[in-house]
Amino acid sequence: METATARPWPDLLRAGLVHALNLGLPLLFVVVPILSFVAVSFWTLEEGQILLIPTLANYRAFFTEGSYLAVYLQTIALSLQVTAVNLALATAIALFIFRRTPRVRFLILMSFMLPLFMSYIIKIYSIRSILGQRGLLNEAMMALGLIDQPIEALLFSRTAIFIALAVLYLPYAILPIYLALDRIPANYLAAAADLGATPGQMLRDVVLPLGRPGMAAGAVFTFILTFGDFVTPQMVGGIQGFTFGRIVFSQFGLALNWPLGSALAVILLATTLLAVALAGLLLRREHVR
Amino acid sequence: MRHKAPLIDALLGLIAGVGLVALYAPLLATAAISFFQVVRVRGALGFAPFSLDPYAALLANGEILAALATSLVVAAVASIAALGLALMFAFYFVSARRGLGLAMQTMVFLPFLLPPIITGLSLLIAFREIDLGRGLVTIIIAHIVFIVPVVYRTVLVRLQLLGSSLTEASLDLGASRVQTLRYVILPQMRPALISGVLLAFAISFDETLITLFVAGSQTTLPIRLWAMMRVGFVPEINALATLILLFTAVITFAIGMLQRAGERA
Numbered sequence: 001m002e003t004a005t006a007r008p009w010p011d012l013l014r015a016g017l018v019h020a021l022n023l024g025l026p027l028l029f030v031v032v033p034i035l036s037f038v039a040v041s042f043w044t045l046e047e048g049q050i051l052l053i054p055t056l057a058n059y060r061a062f063f064t065e066g067s068y069l070a071v072y073l074q075t076i077a078l079s080l081q082v083t084a085v086n087l088a089l090a091t092a093i094a095l096f097i098f099r100r101t102p103r104v105r106f107l108i109l110m111s112f113m114l115p116l117f118m119s120y121i122i123k124i125y126s127i128r129s130i131l132g133q134r135g136l137l138n139e140a141m142m143a144l145g146l147i148d149q150p151i152e153a154l155l156f157s158r159t160a161i162f163i164a165l166a167v168l169y170l171p172y173a174i175l176p177i178y179l180a181l182d183r184i185p186a187n188y189l190a191a192a193a194d195l196g197a198t199p200g201q202m203l204r205d206v207v208l209p210l211g212r213p214g215m216a217a218g219a220v221f222t223f224i225l226t227f228g229d230f231v232t233p234q235m236v237g238g239i240q241g242f243t244f245g246r247i248v249f250s251q252f253g254l255a256l257n258w259p260l261g262s263a264l265a266v267i268l269l270a271t272t273l274l275a276v277a278l279a280g281l282l283l284r285r286e287h288v289r
Numbered sequence: 290m291r292h293k294a295p296l297i298d299a300l301l302g303l304i305a306g307v308g309l310v311a312l313y314a315p316l317l318a319t320a321a322i323s324f325f326q327v328v329r330v331r332g333a334l335g336f337a338p339f340s341l342d343p344y345a346a347l348l349a350n351g352e353i354l355a356a357l358a359t360s361l362v363v364a365a366v367a368s369i370a371a372l373g374l375a376l377m378f379a380f381y382f383v384s385a386r387r388g389l390g391l392a393m394q395t396m397v398f399l400p401f402l403l404p405p406i407i408t409g410l411s412l413l414i415a416f417r418e419i420d421l422g423r424g425l426v427t428i429i430i431a432h433i434v435f436i437v438p439v440v441y442r443t444v445l446v447r448l449q450l451l452g453s454s455l456t457e458a459s460l461d462l463g464a465s466r467v468q469t470l471r472y473v474i475l476p477q478m479r480p481a482l483i484s485g486v487l488l489a490f491a492i493s494f495d496e497t498l499i500t501l502f503v504a505g506s507q508t509t510l511p512i513r514l515w516a517m518m519r520v521g522f523v524p525e526i527n528a529l530a531t532l533i534l535l536f537t538a539v540i541t542f543a544i545g546m547l548q549r550a551g552e553r554a
Binding site: 018019021022023025026027029030031032033034036037040089092093095096097099108110111112114115117118119120121122123125126127128129130166167170171198199200203224225227228229230231234235245248249252258261262265268269272 | 294297298300301302304305308309311312313314315316318319322374377378381385389392393396397399400403404405406407410411412413414415418430433434491495497498501502511514515518519526530533534537538540541545
């Protein structure tokens with residue numbers, strides 16, 4: 001807009017202020033906090049005091065001490081299971097929406113998305129009240145004569161965490177898959193049908209391959225969100241369900257070991273970044289082929 | 290893909306149905322229990338007749354009401370501050386050099402892309418370093434950091450849709466930059482601004498994972514509820530849950546309508 005020649009200095013000052021505000025604020029409130037948490041992961045904790053002595057002890061603790069590594073692997077397994085199940089469910093649901101007429105599509109999509117905007121803590125609470133030993137699910141099954149005794153394992157167990165996470169994060173997987181399907185040009189499908197493809201063949205050879213970027217995005221969302229969630233496992237998992245996110249959180253609460261907590265959080269962050277990179281890599285390889 | 294495939298459709302429909310039940314049954318059950326409390330007669334499940342007792346108890350619960358007030362204050366302050374910041378960032382993105390704009394945008398988006406646990410504990414550590422005690426201020430800052438990306442995204446999309454011709458015409462006709470902003474750009478962006486603020490308000494009102502790190506003794510509703518639920522069952526929670534679900538449904542509906550109106554404009 002403006003030429004670079006001879007700008008008066010108040011203009012330069014104003015431009016400087018604009019840059020300082022727009023780059024400085026995010027730097028100060030986003031980048032610096034992240035850097036400082038990474039820095040804290042290298043500090044030493046002695047008798048409850050954080051000392052500025054660089055160390056790798058916090059990272060060593062992850063591999064050698066207690067059950068950090070075991071819980072980490074268990075949590076990855078749990079998150080992968082939820083991701084796999086939700087990916088299958090979300091793909092089926094997105095396909096179901098995709099096969100409706102445009103008028104109905106928006107309505108069905110909205111009814112699957114509405115829970116996204118509902119209170120997180122209240123959703124967990126409702127799921128917990130359904131799963132509980134005296135919860136509605138057990139009572140209903142007993143009333144119907146399906147079981148004689150309430151199934152105790154429904155609450156405060158790994159199964160409970162699994163169910164709660166799957167229900168909570170299902171909409172996050174549906175949306176990207178549906179959006180990918182929605183972008184498929186209608187004439188591709190018409191062409192496939194004209195060339196004599198059966199609905200099953202069209203699904204397998206046209207629709208699903210084109211929906212794959214959405215499926216990758218949905219899988220990554222689900223994995224990251226379930227892996228980092230620490231409130232759901234605590235609310236429905238009780239002492240049984242100790243996940244990696246809960247361990248990280250507890251280091252900033254009761255355990256009060258910020259350096260160790262930061263180191264574990266760095267590992268959590270690295271894991272989620274790895275998941276993103278892996279999904280990107282898989283998609284690119286597919287593209288090349 | 291509306292070629293007939295009854296078997297596939299039946300299977301997909303069944304899965305979609307199960308999905309809807311899984312998503313809504315817990316919420317509806319909670320709402321139902323708030324009106325018809327569960328009672329046990331000789332061990333068997335039964336429902337008490339319709340009553341609003343949990344709602345009366347809710348109105349008498351000072352702790353919950355205080356947390357609700359905190360949540361409303363936090364959400365209002367944070368979403369309005371986020372709107373101002375988002376506008377500033379969006380104008381910067383369309384006017385500054387591309388590299389600088391992208392650098393700003395990447396930083397702004399980070400808190401929304403990272404797992405909330407990471408955003409939460411980085412802010413906690415940063416607040417500690419500058420000796421800012423956990424309280425209302427830290428909660429508000431954290432919420433602003435978290436919701437700015439959402440408002441920014443909404444505002445930027447609308448701003449880029451507007452294009453530069455209106456601004457140029459206004460400047461050519463002799464309006465100052467401030468006048469152009471006040472009388473040309475902002476009115477054009479009103480639907481985006483309102484839906485951005487509403488969305489930010491809804492997200493802030495519900496934020497739990499980050500707030501858990503930065504909240505002190507004065508805390509927001511989700512955190513208070515979290516603390517209460519850990520202790521045990523409180524009938525008021527069902528009443529409150531029902532009200533909040535109703536409230537979020539209304540806000541979501543409003544945002545949807547506004548965004549549709551914005552698309553049509």
